[in-house]
Amino acid sequence: MSVVAENLVWGMGKKTIVDGVSLEVVEGETVGLIGPNGSGKSSLIRLLAGLRRPRRGRVVIGGRDVSQISRRVLARQVALVQQNASTEMNVSVLDVVRLGRTPHRSALSGWSAADEAAVATALARVGMESRKHQSWPTLSGGERQRVHIARALAQQPAILFLDEPTNHLDIEHQIAILRMIRDLKLTSLVALHDLNHAAMFCDRIVVMQDGGVVAAGPAETVLTEGMLKAVFRVEGRVGRSPYHQRPHIDFLVD
Amino acid sequence: MTEETFRGEPLRLALLSLSALCVLAFAVAVATAIGDYDIPLRTVFLSITNKLGLSSAPLSRIEESVVWNLRLSRALVAALCGAGLAICGAILQSLLRNPLAEPFVLGVSAGASTGAVAVIILGIGAGMVSLSLGAFVGAFAAFGFVALLSSGTTTGPSHTILAGVAASQLFNALTAYIVTTSGNAQQARDVMFWLLGSFGGVRWPEFQLLLVVVVACLLVCILYARTLDAFTFGDEEAASLGISVAKVRLVLFGVTALMTATIVSMVGTIGFVGLVVPHAARFLVGPTHLKLLPACALVGAVFMVLADIASRVAVPQQTLPIGVVTALVGVPFFALLLYRARPQS
Numbered sequence: 236m237s238v239v240a241e242n243l244v245w246g247m248g249k250k251t252i253v254d255g256v257s258l259e260v261v262e263g264e265t266v267g268l269i270g271p272n273g274s275g276k277s278s279l280i281r282l283l284a285g286l287r288r289p290r291r292g293r294v295v296i297g298g299r300d301v302s303q304i305s306r307r308v309l310a311r312q313v314a315l316v317q318q319n320a321s322t323e324m325n326v327s328v329l330d331v332v333r334l335g336r337t338p339h340r341s342a343l344s345g346w347s348a349a350d351e352a353a354v355a356t357a358l359a360r361v362g363m364e365s366r367k368h369q370s371w372p373t374l375s376g377g378e379r380q381r382v383h384i385a386r387a388l389a390q391q392p393a394i395l396f397l398d399e400p401t402n403h404l405d406i407e408h409q410i411a412i413l414r415m416i417r418d419l420k421l422t423s424l425v426a427l428h429d430l431n432h433a434a435m436f437c438d439r440i441v442v443m444q445d446g447g448v449v450a451a452g453p454a455e456t457v458l459t460e461g462m463l464k465a466v467f468r469v470e471g472r473v474g475r476s477p478y479h480q481r482p483h484i485d486f487l488v489d
Numbered sequence: 490m491t492e493e494t495f496r497g498e499p500l501r502l503a504l505l506s507l508s509a510l511c512v513l514a515f516a517v518a519v520a521t522a523i524g525d526y527d528i529p530l531r532t533v534f535l536s537i538t539n540k541l542g543l544s545s546a547p548l549s550r551i552e553e554s555v556v557w558n559l560r561l562s563r564a565l566v567a568a569l570c571g572a573g574l575a576i577c578g579a580i581l582q583s584l585l586r587n588p589l590a591e592p593f594v595l596g597v598s599a600g601a602s603t604g605a606v607a608v609i610i611l612g613i614g615a616g617m618v619s620l621s622l623g624a625f626v627g628a629f630a631a632f633g634f635v636a637l638l639s640s641g642t643t644t645g646p647s648h649t650i651l652a653g654v655a656a657s658q659l660f661n662a663l664t665a666y667i668v669t670t671s672g673n674a675q676q677a678r679d680v681m682f683w684l685l686g687s688f689g690g691v692r693w694p695e696f697q698l699l700l701v702v703v704v705a706c707l708l709v710c711i712l713y714a715r716t717l718d719a720f721t722f723g724d725e726e727a728a729s730l731g732i733s734v735a736k737v738r739l740v741l742f743g744v745t746a747l748m749t750a751t752i753v754s755m756v757g758t759i760g761f762v763g764l765v766v767p768h769a770a771r772f773l774v775g776p777t778h779l780k781l782l783p784a785c786a787l788v789g790a791v792f793m794v795l796a797d798i799a800s801r802v803a804v805p806q807q808t809l810p811i812g813v814v815t816a817l818v819g820v821p822f823f824a825l826l827l828y829r830a831r832p833q834s
Contacts, residue, residue: 337718
């Protein structure tokens, strides 16, 4: 299932935050969304996931306009992992992952074998099955992020949106999560801050600045010295890693 | 928790509900036995079975009448009020993701009392129906005020709480204004007593109305139990799980406003039950709403019946306002919960 954004415009009050964004994520592709703080990445992800209604333009998922799809049907096709979603409730890992089955269940339907299988698979996918009875407040940041991803996978979506899923994680967990996302057979769009990670794990990269898309394409064509200076205001040299053959940035400081 | 204990969960829940029901039945029986003059539990039991046509024990007509016409209806109304207020608290705490949310904090109770006081003192209409109607109008006015103040914002639940605080202040001020400008001394005393809650004077008609409202609202809430679980991580997470957040909020706020208005119109404002009971129930059965809401109903009912007993026996020859008792008992209990829930490091 593919995602197409057509000339999206959205803002709060008089401030325009997403300004004429068009992009496409083709089926099975992992796309990295990069850009400085405040460039509109999170807002764009919310628009794509159907949580916000654009002022202009539209989002088309699997050939259908998102605004024409009911919330429930959409949630079976699209899952979203937000930044730092937390709770004060004393819920268990299993409780949280089970929430992913919400769009598949009616108010009084029982817990089915399909629900159980989806939850078990999702827990196994993030390596949390042995800790499913652990409570939320006792989890570390990395574990919480993995549980959120498991919850999203339990929705059995075709499309996964992740808003900075590696924020606040140590390097081991950052790489583990990005590898997992790359290896999932889902269409995914991931907002990332680490440009080298985007180069390593994404099929294509979309660069945002001031609410608009300024570059899109494979890491080789997008990650250039000119782009680093113009968008991120840093000096860098882009080479090719001798280890994974992907573009690699060395940042220069005086 | 191990796999085995997890499988034993339904049994534990069944035992817990059964024992809660027994405790509730016993508390209602004790509440019926205790009063200006005490009636033996056996007489209480026989009076009830006599009335239900299950027995025909020879009893004093007066005792039978006191049990049936005065005390049993009062105890059952107390149970329903406790259940209703506790459910309201649980719903609001989940929807707003705020452990402090309850009908009081959101100003719904204040609105209901303004409406009722306007009827009592300004004498708009007369009798029970118009008092309830006044409380209703007030509760929904406060509800609308809070909805209006917090609508269209993306700042989230804390905004709604702040709007609720503003609503409480506004409606409490209106109540005070009406009382001080229009009331005579006797009316002001009556209103004060009513503002602190009282089960005096409730009879079977109140019970019947309350039974319908509380049971219907509880059923609606249970239909929404899974939806409420989806609010664990906030509105946006709920939306991304396929929940129509605006519609759910409207329905559930409406249900809580309806229950609160009905309760306040009959027994006045009773604080703290909606705040404390959901926390205690969560402690017992966990945060999953399919278990939490029935647990709140049971714990709330038991708590209120016990509070009603305490209000009648604490001071000889006097009945304390029920709100005084719930606060006096509730606050230390709440402190204990807070202490136990402190972060373990």
